[in-house]
Amino acid sequence: MTYRIIPIILLDGIKAVVTHQFTSPTYVGDPRTLAKIYSDQGADEIFVLQINPSFNISDNLNFLASISKFTQCCVAYGGNLSTIRDVAGIISAGFEKVIFRRLFFNNPSLVRQVSLIYGSQAVTICLDIVHLLDEVRFGVFDQYSEKYLTLDQIYELQYCDYFSELLLNSTLADGSFNVDSWASSFIHEFSKPIIYAGGISSPKQINHLFSRGYDAVGLGAEFAFSAHNTSAVMPSLTHIYNKI
Amino acid sequence: MTRQLINCDRCLMNSTAPNFVKHSDGSCNFCSDFIKRFDNLRRHEKSNLASQPNNLFEWIRSQRKPDTVYDCVIGVSGGVDSSWVLHLAVQYGLRPLAVHLDNTWNSGLATHNVRSLIDSLRVDLQTYVLDYSSFDAALKCFIYSGVLDLELLTDHLLISINYLYARRYNIKYILSGDNLVTEGVHMPQGWNWFKYDFPNINSILRAGGFSGSQNLPLLNYWSLFNYKVLQRITWMSPLNTVPYSKSEAIQYLVEFYNYIPYPYKHYESLLTRFYQGYILPKKGFVDKRRVHLSTLVLTNQMSRSQALDLLSQSPYPDPVEEYTDLHFFLDKLHISIKEFDSYLSTPFISHENFSSILPLWRVLRFFRLFILSIRNLF
């Protein structure tokens, strides 16, 4: 069984940031340097997620190419992808995978098209874990849209050939140094690899998530900040690797 | 016609250093000056043993005031010297605030080493992350100006943020990793520039059309006066007051903090590694390893033959790393390979071509020393 540790670099335009529940971005540096640092430290993969809705991919392809260029591992990109041209640009820029979130609901035929051209292994779907009053749902929940799937519908997704892995992202836990309560208690038997991201801050939490059936974990703020001091920006993977 | 190089027989300095002078006994002005200062330091230590605690760490501890959170600021870069200072500070019971300047050119090794140390020692860390667009634009101004010391900006900002955090947390002492044992031989004239030369930095930035000075925490002289005189914040070099062996320090750090050493001094920063390992040798025929290794030889931490052997190797042990660093440098700064080749083919120019405080600073320093010596007489 090969578990993966995936550092996540959030982009606000061309700057790397960390957030708290995907708001209040704090600048943490140059994403090109961060990607190189994580790669040099042995990251299994790197996810680069753009949170700025006005970021234009076509105008910034050279910049994006510099993020993946100096890594020696798989780099995936997500955010503001809306056309096949965007995806083609991203893949040509050196990314091996694309991550769809809103587009999965708004334009599933485009997701299918990407899968047919680049292979389903190049497509990852990202869903937010949303805690409603009496249940947990999965989908997109932000200022622009609200679209959910139930847990049963998530299991139906196993039979969808348009993507190969699922990223479950907890907005509530983002930047909190605490894993989402549902995510840490639910045991997964999903036939596609599942990645969890949001609030992970220790090797113990990571091991626990692996025991719950997750195949990979996405780490964000934990890398940027030291858990006992949120002013200590010091991205480093190796102290996690040593204890997994 | 190639210039015949003259080499010192005792250390590794040679006539590539502008102010190199070989003495009749085979030694040179660099190693002679170093030996004199080193012996003076040892004599000063011995004479002070009776009057104050064994080392600066203990002295700072003794100065601790109630209701303070930290005893000192320690600038950490991931390098051996600053890492060792941090380790000793904690060992001697101090409560340091580690401060790191991230100019967005950190290597994976550096962040690993700093993170390992602060997590193991449970030390608070404050990181100042420079706005990379501004810093890179400022760095380009330095490159296009043709001056030699491309690290002047980072070193200056490092001093500034150390003072900044000391002031913010009401800390009176800043401990640096500077020490005679590993970096005592003076840098030759022209191989670097005065780090407090705010007018020089400003002048170079203005000449390059830089407009983002407000995004960089530059240290002007009013701030410096405030920090040094009004706030009485003092820089100290505690490694000069304790026995210090670099190889033993590395061994300890590796064993207890999972520290990963670098092939050469200052190679924790990608920018420094590229600047010292690629730009300086190719553009200016300057090899700063001579200075660092000479110090190790003169303090018996390395044999001369070992040091010569290291010096004969490329400053970039790994050609793949050299290629990657070159392209990372060019990509990050948006410089084409053609522009860069053209830059490398022209010699460095002196910082004196821009405004500088250095002449006035020297005069003021002379007067300060003069007044101090008069005071000591009475």
Next chain:
Amino acid sequence: MFLCQHQQLYSFKYFLIYAKSVNLLLDLGAGNTDRIVFTLSKLNHRITSISSPVKSHSDDILIIPGVGSFECLMRSIHALDLHSFLHDWHAANKKMVCICAGFQILFEGSEESALPGLSILPGHFTSLKTLHCRKTLNVGFNSLYQANGNSFYPFLSEFLLPHRFYFTHSFANTSFPSATNADLYYSSTYGIHFLSSYVSSNIFGFQFHPELSHSCGLRLLNRILS
């Protein structure tokens, strides 16, 4: 039809890469070819991109990278009239380095596509779903184990366990082609053994991505191209 319409919109790059002589990069319009280009440049190997058959020398090396679906790669090969070129390359015993999807198309076919592969090597690729693997995608780092007693290229044994390479694929070949003059390597995942590498006198085929496998992959590429 659908795929051909869009092939002008994006660049699908197959790389035919010359090692020390000339590296030909076959531009088929898909994939992250820039990554391979930069990786090989770091190792001091030059690359030239091509999108149609060209004349080549006997010691040239062809690299076919893979980010792309089997179907799309084969459509591009047919559309650019490269089918014969690739067969002739193999028949002339010239070296080819084939990565991931580029490796899969060497075989007879894949469950992923109705289009047949190049049939340079015998065998089919089956989906991990059909093979009843626990997961339908094998993604992550895995090790290589030698499947036969050959050592056609002894240096490859340096890259067996504990070295690990990055895999990302939903289809696998579990029927190892018989090979008396080739090295076969398998990897294990989710209870099955699958063909992770096929190495013969002129073929270096990898299901994994050496360019995404950190220093290990870099060393492997360097050894092969040197």
